Amino acid sequence: MLNSFFVEDHVKSALMEDIGFGDVTTESIVGEEKIFSASLVSRCEGVICGLDVFKTVFRILSDKVQVDLLKKDGDEIKKGDIIATLKGPGKYLLLGERVSLNYIQRMSGIATETRKYKNAIGDLPCKIVDTRKTTPNFRAFEKYSVKVGGGALHRFNLSDCAMIKDNHIKVAGSVTNAVNTVKANLSHAHKIELECDTLEQIKEALPLGVDIIMLDNMTLEQMKEAVELINHRATVEASGNVNLETVRKIAECGVDIISSSAIVAKAPTLDIALDM
Numbered sequence: 001m002l003n004s005f006f007v008e009d010h011v012k013s014a015l016m017e018d019i020g021f022g023d024v025t026t027e028s029i030v031g032e033e034k035i036f037s038a039s040l041v042s043r044c045e046g047v048i049c050g051l052d053v054f055k056t057v058f059r060i061l062s063d064k065v066q067v068d069l070l071k072k073d074g075d076e077i078k079k080g081d082i083i084a085t086l087k088g089p090g091k092y093l094l095l096g097e098r099v100s101l102n103y104i105q106r107m108s109g110i111a112t113e114t115r116k117y118k119n120a121i122g123d124l125p126c127k128i129v130d131t132r133k134t135t136p137n138f139r140a141f142e143k144y145s146v147k148v149g150g151g152a153l154h155r156f157n158l159s160d161c162a163m164i165k166d167n168h169i170k171v172a173g174s175v176t177n178a179v180n181t182v183k184a185n186l187s188h189a190h191k192i193e194l195e196c197d198t199l200e201q202i203k204e205a206l207p208l209g210v211d212i213i214m215l216d217n218m219t220l221e222q223m224k225e226a227v228e229l230i231n232h233r234a235t236v237e238a239s240g241n242v243n244l245e246t247v248r249k250i251a252e253c254g255v256d257i258i259s260s261s262a263i264v265a266k267a268p269t270l271d272i273a274l275d276m
Contacts, residue, residue: 002052002144010141011056014099023095030090032064036276038093040084040104042077043271047115049073049148050107051084053141057100062092074111074148083272090276097274105269106138107145113267114149117247117260126251126258127152131239133261142264154259162186163193166216175201179208193237202226206233212257216240220253227254 040054048071058065065088071077086093117128130146131154132139143153155161164178172178175194182192193212196202199222202213206229215226217240230236235256242250242260250258 002140006140007053007056008060010137011053011060011099011103014102015057015060015096018099019095026091026094030094032062032089032091034090035088036090036093038086038274038276039082040086041273041275042079042081042083043273045078046076046108046112046270047149048075048077048083048104048108048270049111049145050104050141053103053107054084054100057096057103058086058088058092061096062088064088065092065096076115086274093274093276101272101274103141105272107141107148108270108272110142110145110264110267111149112270114146114151114263116244117263118150120244120247121251121258122248124248124251126255128247128263129154129237129257129259130264131259131261132157133265146263149263151263152257161191161193161212163195164210165195166197169195169201175204176208179205179210183208195239196226199226199229202229206230210234212237214239214259215255220249223250223253223255 051069051071051073055067055069058067065086067084067086069084071083077083114128121128129152130143134142143156147153155163162182164182169175169178172181179192179194186192191211193214194205194210195214195216196205197216205213212235213230214237215223218226223238227236237257237259238250238255239259242258243262247258
């Protein structure tokens, strides 16, 4: 779940950005005395996500706005579905319209895209996970959306796990030097993940006792060989060239995890509207 204090602060900042010194259009047309109703309506199929954030926008604007949720995060919706109903002063319904939709459209788009990847993998024992290729200052919302869509989560930030990538290896001089240096400085509570581009790097890494080996941009044949080579001595993650057409074939190679930035970075926003 998203931390409610974090959500509230984030929403307040978003409203300040959008409203500025006042909504010159809305405040010219309607005041607080006129009560209106509105419906949150889906314009397409997808997975809904971000309903509590949507509701928080209007709660912050006014305690006179009533929001009744008819769906819950993770529900599959179709075109024409009414997701929520609202009732309150027209001023606040209009003030919160764009910000509330920005959250829920983006979050639902990510949840929908993640669900597609999860369904493509099907019953294979493999997880689809996100990456750190996220929108600055929006990562918590995007990762929550991945979870709602049925995906699993990679590290949240740089302090979660030691992840040795190609540039780290170049700086350290070798796989062995990189792993041993990290081990000498790392807390016992952290895991170590190593990105490998070749089978030779995997062979060098196995005696070093890393927790996760990432197969980076390998062919299907290389991944199958790598899985046999590792033989359960580390968790196997595949990354690179992952899309809806390839994700099932990658999972069939026997990897434990498939990480992809596409479920967040390439997810289109879901078409959802607020109809007065």
